[in-house]
Amino acid sequence: MTVSTNRNMRAGAPSQEEIRRQNLGALLRFVHERGQISRAELTSELGLNRSTIGALTADLTEAGLVTEEAPRETGRAGRPSLVVRAMSESIYAYAVSVEVDQIRVARIGLGGVLLDQRSIPRPRGSIAGTIDPITTFIKQMAGEGRCVGAGIAVCGMVRREDGMVHLSPYLGGAVDEPIADSLRERLPELLPQVAVANVADLCALAEHTRGVAAGCDNFIYMYGDVGVGAGIVAGGHRVTGHGGYGGEVGHMVVNPVGRPCGCGSKGCWETEIGEHTLLKLAQSTDIGAQAVLAVVDRASRGDHIAQAAVRQVGDWLGFGVANLVNIFNPELVIFGGTLRDVYLASAAQVRSKLNSIALAATREHVRLRTPALGSDGALIGAAELAFQQLLNDPLA
Amino acid sequence: MTVSTNRNMRAGAPSQEEIRRQNLGALLRFVHERGQISRAELTSELGLNRSTIGALTADLTEAGLVTEEAPRETGRAGRPSLVVRAMSESIYAYAVSVEVDQIRVARIGLGGVLLDQRSIPRPRGSIAGTIDPITTFIKQMAGEGRCVGAGIAVCGMVRREDGMVHLSPYLGGAVDEPIADSLRERLPELLPQVAVANVADLCALAEHTRGVAAGCDNFIYMYGDVGVGAGIVAGGHRVTGHGGYGGEVGHMVVNPVGRPCGCGSKGCWETEIGEHTLLKLAQSTDIGAQAVLAVVDRASRGDHIAQAAVRQVGDWLGFGVANLVNIFNPELVIFGGTLRDVYLASAAQVRSKLNSIALAATREHVRLRTPALGSDGALIGAAELAFQQLLNDPLA
DNA sequence: TTGGGTTTGTTGTCGGCGATAACAATTCAG
DNA sequence: CTGAATTGTTATCGCCGACAACAAACCCAA
CATH class of the missing domain: 3.30.420.40 (ATPase, nucleotide binding domain)
Structure with a gap:
């Protein structure tokens, strides 16, 4: 059906069946995230005994989920450790x-x-x-x-x-x-x-698993297309909210005297940094991601109108990000979708706003990045x- | 030292020692949260066998953490279940x-x-x-x-x-x-x-454990005194942020043309709804929580100046809460500290702002409450x- | 090439934990 | 007072991971 996952029944009384499930899951998750990993690494990473790792991999192999094979080059002394690989093809x-x-x-x-x-x-x-x-x-x-x-x-x-x-x-x-x-x-x-x-x-989940946010438990992925949304990870968990609508930052009001938004409110963040506004400010008649790229390109080539548009949008982008940084105190903010290019073209504005609005304690440890996995x-x-x-x- | 807790070493390979720890912890947590609870209830709540519950409680009794005693009145047929009580005095x-x-x-x-x-x-x-x-x-x-x-x-x-x-x-x-x-x-x-x-x-933790937020995994506790802060629980976990500074919503900028704030920025939420502003608007010469109560009292008695002050602060309170509701999609927002009285006096303004700013999907399932545990x-x-x-x- | 040192896979055994079942204890309904 | 219902208690069992001993496979040096 839907997302499901969370086996958090608040009681949380593990029995013997579950311990096996969890260990199998932890092992398979390592193999899945690293593609392939030696049994020796698994023993140290999972903190389990060699024999236990052996039994677990045997189960997973029998189920057709992983394969074991001899490593290519060892480099060190001692018996080479078998490499567990995910059965990616099947x-x-x-x-x-x-x-x-x-x-x-x-x-x-x-x-x-x-x-x-x-x-x-x-x-x-x-x-x-x-x-x-x-x-x-x-x-x-x-x-x-x-x-x-x-x-x-x-x-x-x-x-x-x-x-x-x-x-x-x-x-x-x-x-x-x-x-x-x-x-x-x-x-x-x-x-x-x-x-x-x-x-x-x-996108946040992907970057968390195998992107710039690997090992990072507090970060925000800003995604922009026509609208703006955020994937938020706090304390290692996705912030989904009660109904699943968490992260709808696009309709956070940043400008009480701003333009009306499609949602019925006005001055929403989305209306200040969305694709539509940028293109309008840059007097572009085109629409879509390509049009945004074109505006950024014009700005980089010295087009004053495009530059002004990018700067203004960058100011509002930094404004909203600074607010989010104050609220979440993240370690990392990622700009994806069309916001990637907008950010790259206006990083100075974004940083500047961050410095003037966000608290020193929260601002100093924030890294601003673009996605490692691209689109x-x-x-x-x-x-x-x-x-x-x-x-x-x-x-x- | 500090908070510690989180035993989330990302590997998460439970062994037999840990299963016992977790079960003992789960049982003791139930006893702690409910004060006293019968062994029969524990078996059903924890999903463990009667014999296991017996062994666990025996361990905890021996450690001097709980006591077992015969129940007062049974009401039902069958052997009455022993009641496990926390050793609150020792x-x-x-x-x-x-x-x-x-x-x-x-x-x-x-x-x-x-x-x-x-x-x-x-x-x-x-x-x-x-x-x-x-x-x-x-x-x-x-x-x-x-x-x-x-x-x-x-x-x-x-x-x-x-x-x-x-x-x-x-x-x-x-x-x-x-x-x-x-x-x-x-x-x-x-x-x-x-x-x-x-x-x-x-305060959020307390209300989550034994207050209005019991069983509620997505809520925000707004605490106001001189400044404004929030305790945020998302997906059952406290949002602490990377450095521990999460929830500093007081310095979220809500009014780009607002008054300067002590933090160096201007138009912070705190400057619009903080104690200082309310008292100044109400032309009060006093300070402190009593002074806030006095203003609210004046407003309820028909004092126009106090009423206007409360309304204005209520507007900004609702504005900020609406933004937070859009971001977090919480099930519940609690107003504590001096914000309790401010909210009670301006509930209409808060609701109104919520209705005009927050998205329908997020706004419709939000309950606004005051703390069950008071101060x-x-x-x-x-x-x-x-x-x-x-x-x-x-x-x- | 050979032997020692080193690291790892494998096998068998053991201790611990929770499930299960049978029995004892206790209460209520009539 | 008797039977039904519910729960505590005890003994046994299956499962899981730890541990130790051994075998396997690699590197290095002589």
Whole structure:
């Protein structure tokens, strides 16, 4: 169904079955995140005995999830440790990214390997016909082995309870779409499970797992397209909020005397730093990510109008980020989507605002970065979401 | 030292020792939170077998942490289940609350029972002489049994790393105080452990454990005195941030053209809804929590100046809360400290701002409440903090 | 090439923990 | 007072990881 995961039943009384599950999960998660890892490393990282690691890997091997093979070069004295590798070709998930101007579908193997990928442009304003191309792509890419399900990243609000997607008004009116359920009904035998989440959240998850935010437990991923959203990780946990609508920072009001926003309020952050505003300020007649890139490019070439536009947007970007930094005290802020280029072109403004608004204690330890996974973050995060269930209970 | 707790070593490979620790901890936590609970309830709540519960309680009884006794009235057929009660008189913690205008110290038994309490007014502007009265009170209240340590709630920023307290500029200049370490050095044999945290965070913890936020995993506790802070719980975890400075919402800029703030920025939320502004708007010459109460009282009696002041502050209060609601999508917002009375007097303004600014999806499921524990929240939360270590590993 | 040192996989045994089942204890309904 | 219902208690069992001993495989030096 939806996200699920959290086995946090507040009672938390582990019994013997669960200890096995958790250890298998921890081991498989290591293999998944590092692609391949030696048994010797596993013993030290997991803090378990050699014999236990042996038994666990044997179980996972029997289940067809991992393989063991002799290492290429040892380098050190002593018996070389077997390398445990994820069965990336036969254990896989589908990753779907429903973005503003395109739909992407990928098949991603355990370990985070991109096996196959397709995409199709997405006409703005049209909401119908989202499921069809996804279904087609998935059928086309069907491979050998075992599919654990699909993860979907959407540029809209996702209700945690049932995975209902509330698409942004920009995309042709406010529409509630049960994308996950629809997809599962279409391909019941192919997809044992379909999970949905917000793009920003999944980009954050991806960067957390295998990007710039690796090992970082307090960070914010700012994602911009037409609107603005944030994937927030605090204390190592995704901030989803009660209904699943956490991180909707785009409608934080930053300018009480600002322009009206599509949400009914006015002066929302989104109206100050969104694609629409930047393009309008830069007197661009085009729209979309390419248009944003063009404006940034014009600015870098000395176009004064574009420069002024970028500076103004950068000021508001820094303003909002400074507020978020005060609230969350993160270690890292990542600028993704179109905000990546906007940030790169206006880093001075952003830093300046941060210095004048954020408290010294919170500002001094913040790193501002761009994504390590580029635009693949959403897909990798979606796959990560689909793999969660397997990683929590490998032998289910 | 500082907060500690989180046994989240990312590897997370539980062995047999840990399963016992966790089960003992889970059982003791239930007893602690409910004061007393029957063994039958424990079996169903923890999902463990009767015999296991018996063994666990036997261990805890032997350690002197709990007692078992026959129930008063059964009401149902069948053998009456033994009631497990916390040894509140002999297992206790000290709770300290360093507030703007007073210092409070309490002795609180396991199960959350208030055993003893003292307080002393705190002259504003003076920072020295905080440790002395605390030390004296603790010595005076020393009781029989085992003390697990002390928890301190402070109206200032607490660095997680080492528990260093950065007191608000309002309290006599920015001063870094190692309160926890100082106290532990003073009473090394009495206090095996001293933990510090922010007042708002601890009020949140208290309300989460035994207040209006019981069973609620996404909520915000707004605490106001001279400044404004928030204790934020997201997904059941406290949002502390990377350095421990999470929740410093008071310096979120809400009014880009607002008044300068002590932090160097201007238009901070704190300058719009803080005690100082309310009193100035209401033309009050007094200061402190009593003065705030007086203004609210004047407003309720029809004083137009006070009413206007309360309305204006209420507007900004609602503005900021709406932004936080958009960011966190909480289930509950609690108004504590002086904000309690401000909120009660301006609930209409707060709701109105919420309706006009917050997204429908996030706003509709938010409950606005006042604390169930009143002004004792900070003390109870501080004790809760001190008990964490015991609850995580009862037989350490 | 050979032997020592080193590191790791494998095997068998052991202790600990919770589940299970059978029995004893206690209460209530009639 | 008897039977039904519920719970505490005890003994046994299965499972899991720790531990120790041994075997395997590598590096290095003579």
